[in-house]
Amino acid sequence: MIKSYDSNDYDVIVVGAGHAGSEAALASARMGQKTLLLTISLDMVAFMPCNPSVGGPAKGTVVREIDALGGQMGKNIDATYIQMRMLNTGKGPAVRALRAQADKWQYHEQMKKVIEDTSNLTLRQATVDELIVEDGVCRGLITNTGARYHAKSVVLTTGTSARGRIFIGELNYSSGPNNTVPAIKLSENLEKLGFKLRRFKTGTPPRVNSNTIDYSKTEEEPGDKIPRHFSYETKDEDYLKNQVSCWMTYTNKTTHKIINQNLNRSPMFSGEIKGIGPRYCPSIETKVVRFADKPRHQIFLEPEGKNTKEVYVGDFSTSMPEEIQLKMLHSVAGLENAELMRPGYAIEYDVIDPWQLKHTLETKNIKNLFTAGQMNGTSGYEEAAGQGLIAGINAALRAAGQPGFTLGRDEAYIGVLIDDLVTKGTEEPYRLLTSRAEYRLILRHDNADLRLTDYGFKLGLISEERYSKFLAKKEQIAQAAQAVKKITVHPTKEVQEYLTSIGEEKLKAGVKADVFLRRPKVKVTDIERLTGMHISNERYVREQIEINVKYAGYIKKEQQQIDKLHRQEAKKIPVDIDYSAIDGLATEAREKFAKIRPETIAQAERISGVNPADMAILSVYVQNGRYQKIQH
Amino acid sequence: MIKSYDSNDYDVIVVGAGHAGSEAALASARMGQKTLLLTISLDMVAFMPCNPSVGGPAKGTVVREIDALGGQMGKNIDATYIQMRMLNTGKGPAVRALRAQADKWQYHEQMKKVIEDTSNLTLRQATVDELIVEDGVCRGLITNTGARYHAKSVVLTTGTSARGRIFIGELNYSSGPNNTVPAIKLSENLEKLGFKLRRFKTGTPPRVNSNTIDYSKTEEEPGDKIPRHFSYETKDEDYLKNQVSCWMTYTNKTTHKIINQNLNRSPMFSGEIKGIGPRYCPSIETKVVRFADKPRHQIFLEPEGKNTKEVYVGDFSTSMPEEIQLKMLHSVAGLENAELMRPGYAIEYDVIDPWQLKHTLETKNIKNLFTAGQMNGTSGYEEAAGQGLIAGINAALRAAGQPGFTLGRDEAYIGVLIDDLVTKGTEEPYRLLTSRAEYRLILRHDNADLRLTDYGFKLGLISEERYSKFLAKKEQIAQAAQAVKKITVHPTKEVQEYLTSIGEEKLKAGVKADVFLRRPKVKVTDIERLTGMHISNERYVREQIEINVKYAGYIKKEQQQIDKLHRQEAKKIPVDIDYSAIDGLATEAREKFAKIRPETIAQAERISGVNPADMAILSVYVQNGRYQKIQH
Ligand SMILES: Cc1cc2nc3c(=O)[nH]c(=O)nc-3n(C[C@H](O)[C@H](O)[C@H](O)COP(=O)(O)OP(=O)(O)OC[C@H]3O[C@@H](n4cnc5c(N)ncnc54)[C@H](O)[C@@H]3O)c2cc1C
Ligand SMILES: Cc1cc2nc3c(=O)[nH]c(=O)nc-3n(C[C@H](O)[C@H](O)[C@H](O)COP(=O)(O)OP(=O)(O)OC[C@H]3O[C@@H](n4cnc5c(N)ncnc54)[C@H](O)[C@@H]3O)c2cc1C
Secondary structure, three states, rough: OOOOEEEEEEEEEEEEEHHHHHHHHHHHHHOOOOOOOOOOHHHHHHOOOOOOEEHHHHHHHHHHHHHHOOOOOOEEEEEEEEEEEEEOOOOOOOOEEEEEEHHHHHHHHHHHHHOOOOOOOEEEEOOOOEEEEEEEEEEEEOOOEEEEEEEEEEOOOOOOOOEEEEEEEEEEEOHHHEEEOEHHHHHHHHHOOOOEEEEEEEEEOEEEEEOOOOOOOOOOEEOOOOOOOOOOOOOHOOOOOOOEEEEEOOHHHHHHHHHHHHHHHOOOOOOOOHHHHHHOOHHHHHHHOOOOOOOEEEEEEEEEOOOOOOEEEOOOOOOHHHHHHHHEEEEEEOOOOEOOOOOOOEEEEEOOOOOHHHOEEEEOOOEOOEEOOOHEEOOOHHHHHHHHHHHHHHHHHHHOOOOOOOOOOOOHHHHHHHHHHHOOOOOOEOOOOOOOOOOOOOOOOHHHHHHHHHHHHHHHHOOOHHHHHHHHHHHHHHHHHHHHHEEEEEEOHHHHHHHHHHHOOOOOOOOOOHHHHOOOOOOHHHHHHOOOOOOOHHHHHHHHHHHHHHHHHHHHHHHHHHHHHHHHHHHHHOOOOOOOOOOOOHHHHHHHHHHHHOHOOOOOOOOOOOHHHHHHHHHHHHHHHOEOOOOO | OOOOOOEEEEEEEOOOHHHHHHHHHHHHHHHOOOOOEEOHHHHHOOOOOOOOOOOOHHHHHHHHHHOOOOHHHHHHHHHHHEEEEEOOOOOOOOOOOOEEOOOHHHHHHHHHHHOOOOOOOEEEEEOEEEEEEEOOOEEEEEEOEEEEEEEEEEEEOOOOEEEEEEEEEEEEEEEEEEHEHHHHHHHHHHHHHHOOEEEEEEEEEOEEEEEHHHHHHEEEEEEOOOOOOOOHHHOOOHOOOOOEHHHEEEEHHHHHHHHHHHHHHHEEEEEEEEEEEEOOOHHHHHHHHHOOOOOOEEEEEEEEOOOOEEEEHHHHHHHOOOHHHHHHHHHHHOOOOEEEEEEOOEEEEEEEHHHHOOOEEEEEOOEEEEHHHHHHOOOOHHHHHHHHHHHHHHHHHHOOOOOOOOOOOOOOHHHHHHHHHHHHHHOOEEOOOOOHHHOOOOOOOOHHHHHHHHHHHHHHOOOOOEEEEHHHHHHHHHHHHHHHOOOEEEEHHHHHHHHOOOOOOOOOOOOHHHHOOOOOOOOOOHHHHHHHOOOOHHHHHHHHHHHHHOOHHHHHHHHHHHHHHHHHHHOOOOOEEEHHHHOOOOHHHHHHHHHHHOHHHHHHHHHOOOOHHHHHHHHHHHHHHOOOOOOO
């Protein structure tokens, strides 16, 4: 029998030091709350069990948002990347995306060091077995060594460790990611506390030794020369000079044949894996089956770090038996003689159905208990970190007796992510995509600071120094925006020649610089050169002016939609409304409303399976103020 | 059911990439054998689950021996240390010892990288479940993913993972070191194959956050200014400039009281742990009980790396409940407010009784199967690495059809270690101590290259380039030795003043430099200065001359003992002798001989419990050539 004992008390306790937990704990400690971060293994803090990279479409924007709110992920990847690339530079600003290849072990080491050096924060290796809950309020928790910690609020971020089970073909065994010990008892405790858990699964591809790849058969993807960073605080002079390359190759008919012939040995197809996998990060076997007519699929060869020969075989996630994985690998151009270092595997784990959460990520069921990350049904480091930050902020606010903090769908991808989770739940590991955001042109990676730094500062997560720099930048943007409205571009010979050179029609008469700037290829610097007038020296200021001017029409349209959204959001639904008392609601809508308990009319509208008639009934009912409370 | 499949064939397969397995695999691959290294987690290659340091008395000499034989440990620590210190500089050359504090994660990363970059060597993550044995010969093995690998020889180095079980007070659970998954099935297989296994245990102390230590209450131990290295190949200019310090503090009466009051909660004292612990690395609770009258015990505070605040609380190993560990820690000066990062724990694991091995580390039972490291009943990284190197060399020689390689007790600490293991077995985790060596003045750290480089070169583990440098050094030593015999030191005024200044008697007449050098404080450079004659520019050459001259008498005595040993070793005992047929042997001697099956009269003599009368009978019996074979 484990004897339990009273250990220290904390304001906030965070369970799990993955990507979610690290952000949560740092935010809480930086907000002045005495914080404890407990995790199963200190050697796996902010560990990347899958792709050694951060960013990409939507996800990269989340990293910027985290940074603007005073989180750590952007700074951490800026300190440890080995390649940086801006994706989709040819496309519009809404889908441009920064992506960095990480030195996976340095990323871990750096995050751990930052945590160790943060005041108010204690990092400790421990496995949490049980929550202390009294009258529906979470008061702390108990670890496997018997330590009883009390706290004002608790954040759970258990990732893929909760009752984790690894699958490689016919082989399966109880394990956390990367052959670490799993957490078993906490899941049992959550079920006893009334939470609905479900099984999800995710997978990772094999790793191979770089020295055994024939790169001549692959296509190189080098890093960018132009310096770019995730954090708004990182300086251009710190941009990494010697970047490593990634490489691209393809599956082929032989690969697909090997997969098809062995589907019966895949635990995903044989039915051994019950957990539901991520639609947007499918295994290679799923892709081959789902897109049977595609002759080939891209594969990325990504180095896992500076000081290792391990290479991640991106987009080749699989839970096939090792024997088949080897055959699959060796059928690919460049990998004919590749030496396998680690086989791919799938992992099944427990998640909490996220409709059990509020927008603050507090559970509806138990007060002062927050959950974040993969355990809320998402997939991806960035999604985890974004949630972790919000949960950590709210846990800290709760501990300080202050009201909660939430982000709207119109303010941040993080807002979209959380609203999707709590409003719609998720039937599979949820991944952020640009298509999930209604206001893509407003939720850009380049303006995350403009959208969110004010919040970060008010929360105490952005320093005075950084904030005053931010205000200066805002001021510069305002000035530059004024400048382009005032400057006139005249149809001089030079201007006309320039327009011809970029394939644009000549000017008929002088125009204001902002009108001139609407032409797609025109840059602010061109206007400065042609007119001799000064607009801004700052590349990030010029970028804002260019985007705001060129996309003004679209942005305005999105802004109008947002205004409408705000009106709907202003219509709050009373917390204790009794849906069974509303006449005329369709059964499905009634059940969904009762389960999800939307906070506003806007949120109710977004619940899937709710039709306009139901919304009309609900709106009228709420607006009349004639609602009934649930009978306790 | 796991389907097994035929994977590649190898010359040599090594199981486990700890300190033993890394050396074994590197040696085998460098000797030209196609080698496979399988290990449970690639993130734990050459991982240090306990003290983040390499070297110390006897152990440091082993590292030098490994280096002289062409092994990796010396180079790896030279590339990743954060502090280097020569211990016992005030004492004789036999006990001087180099010791380095490691950056534990860099040590792992560096060793993994070297392995990844070695040709003929494949590193793969896999758990070995079963050996393939046919007619008493090991032919390969099978992993948990069903891969069937064939090989000419196999080396097992399973460390503390074999049926590992972690203990922290009343808590215990199945686990490898550091919360990794343990290996269960291989132990069962070894038992089925007829090996006698037993349970040993070892323990590790808590780790605390450096920022929470009050160093003003402790004593600093800085690194050395004089450059020294483990590898004979490392250059002085690479000596680390910014070294970190270690710190020393003590337990006290309160600490001891806390321990004594809670002994019933220690799994070592309550009887929960059945495995036997290391006598020379005892837990703090064992020390407090065993040395009840000692008022305090030293504690060392050792940083775990450059980029972390984790500090190892050396000599404070414990498996007390976490609650008690905290109290114990906080009772120590400087640690009053220390934040625990990881609790200490004990781990119980399977070892193979080492009398089941030959001096080549091949098992007597199963041909072509070798074992090395902690699983042979030792404790310590260096002991593991030394054995790993010998096992790897022998596995490679076997694969190449060549005779085995062994080291005598007079040649190396590694020889002492292995002979102790196979001749005496061990009742507890075996640790090397200088007192275990009979010929301490010959087995010095400074002459490991002179003792062993020839072997390393002949085995193909030392490059031509390094070997010719080594020969040049040997030549320089010979010349310098000649020089000191020839040079005369005259009783000049300068010489007499010098002697007075070092507190020595004046010369009566001129003497040869070697006689002059026998005076304890005289250095070769003093003689060069006083006589104007050249002896050597090389500090390592001068060092040899000084030691050889000053300790000539002792060294000669040891050499005579070694000659006697060699005569006894020349008396081989036939492999298939039938001890039951020898009249007059005491029962205990007969049983021990039959179990251990000594290879020579010298080895038979070292078996504990064998008395001179038995030896006389055995010697006569063997010398007469009238022996009987075992009846099969
Ligand atoms: C095999 C695999 C493949 C993946 N593939 C992809 C992919 O293709 N695409 C993608 O976007 N994402 C993928 N992921 C997901 C990605 O790893 C996660 O989204 C991300 O790590 C989630 O961060 P997190 O903080 O929620 O959880 P984690 O990073 O898993 O961290 C959770 C932490 O909590 C600790 N913990 C758990 N329970 C306890 C407890 N009871 N007490 C104390 N500590 C506890 C764990 O030890 C761990 O350190 C994959 C993950 C795995 C394991
Ligand atoms: C908690 C703890 C405390 C210790 N305290 C001390 C101390 O105070 N003093 C001291 O000198 N030494 C101590 N040690 C011992 C030291 O760690 C070992 O002596 C040293 O690591 C042994 O090296 P090795 O190569 O034999 O084994 P390890 O370093 O343990 O390496 C064995 C490797 O084999 C792998 N493996 C095991 N089984 C299989 C399998 N079936 N298939 C594939 N791979 C497998 C493991 O994963 C591991 O990587 C301690 C060890 C631990 C765990």
